[in-house]
Amino acid sequence: MSTPPPYKQIRASYNADTITVYQAYNRAIATAAVAEQKLHASPAFKPTRMTWIKPSWAWMLYRAGYSYKDPGQERILALKMKHADLIRLLETAVLTTAHGSEPETAGVVEAPQAAAGAKPKSANVKVQWDPERTVRLERLEYRSIQIGIPAALSPTWTEKWIVSIEDVTERARELKRVLDERQDVTEKELVDMGLVPVERPFEIPESLQLSLGMVLK
Template sequence: MELKLKKYNEQLQGWPEKGHHIMAQYNDDKIVVYQSYRKEIGEFALKNQYFGGEFSLDRMTWIKPNFLWMMYRNGWGRKEGQEYVLAIHLKMSAFKRYLENAVYSSYNDKLGVSREEWQNQVKESSVRLQWDPDHDPFGNKLERRAVQIGLKKEFTHSFAHEDILLIENISDFVKEQYQFVLNDDLGNLMIPEEKPLLFNDENLNKTLRLDKN
C-alpha cells in the first residue's frame, strides 16, 4: 500500500477533540479519500484505475477523507455491498474544486443566506457538503465533526476518471485492523496517518467552517 500508516493511539494525542476538521492524509499534490462498494465495482476500479462498469455515473457518489468515519459507515467493511474498501488518491486540485463548488446538504441559519437562496444554490450545484459527528474505532460519536462530500453530474464524471491518481484495495488491511478493535486492543491498531487540512484560501476555510485548532 502507498498509504502511510501510524498507530491510532499515537495519532490521537495530536488530534483536535472538537470542531469542524477535514481529517485526512494529504500533501500539496494529493489527498486520500475512501469509498466502499460491492466486489464487482471495486474490482473494476482496482483493475482499470478508474470507475466504470457497474459504477453509476448518474447517481450521487459520496467521498470521505476520514478513515475512521468510513469505518463507522461501512462497519469496518462488514456491511452488505460495502465489503470492498478502496483508498482513492485524488488530485488535491480536484478536491479543492469540489469544495469550492459545494453547497451544504441541509439548511441552517449560520450559512448567511436565506432558505430560499440556499434552495436555489442546491438546485444549481452538483456538489454537497455535509458535516457529521466523527467516530472512534468502536463507532462512538465524538464532539469533532467529520466531512463527507457528495458529487453528481459533471463532478461524478470528473472524479471517476481524470481526478484519480491511484486506487488501492485496502479491504484485507481493514479486516486485519478490525480484529484489534474486536479485542479492545487499540494499542496495536494501525490506521492511515491523518492530520487536519486547512487551505491557503481563508474565504474557503470560512465557508467550510473549518476550525484552526
C-alpha cells in the same frame, strides 16, 4: 490530555501531492476499479445522483461496518487525488441543510431514480459535516467532512481526478480483528501495524473555510 480538534476540520492522510479519500462499493465495481485503475471500469458503476467521498478512515469504517455491513459496501477503496482537485470540488460546494445527519448513501453509489431520464436532484457538489468516529466506531463530539459529487461531475471525477485506487478492505477487516482480540490496543500500536493511517489537518483558504461553515462569520 490532548486538545480536541476544532468542531469542523478537514483531517486526512496526505503527502505533498495527493490526499486520500474513501468510498465503499460492491465486489464487481471494486475489482474492476482496482484492476483498471478506473473507478467506472465496471458496467455496474452507474452513479445517477450523488456519490459521497470522505477523508476519514474511521468514518468510512463506521459507514461500511468494517466492510461487513452489506454487500453494496463490501469493498473499501482508498482513492488518491491531487490537492488542487479536492480544493476545486470544495470551491463549488454548498452545505447540506441536514446538519449532523448521516446520509445513508455516504460513500456508495446511489440507486437509479425511478423515472427514466430523470434529472439529478442537484448539480451542486455537497458538503456535509457528520459526527467523527473512533476506529471502534464510537461517536466523537467534533465533525468530519463528507463531500457529495453529483452525476454531472462524475465523468471528470472518475476520468481525471482520481490518481490511484487501492483496495483496503483487508486492512479494515484486520483492524476489526485486532480490536476484537485486544481491547487495550492503543492507536499508536494500530498506526505502527499499518491499520490506521496518520490523519493530519488539511489546510484550506480561510475564505473557503467560511463558505463551508468551518469558522464563524
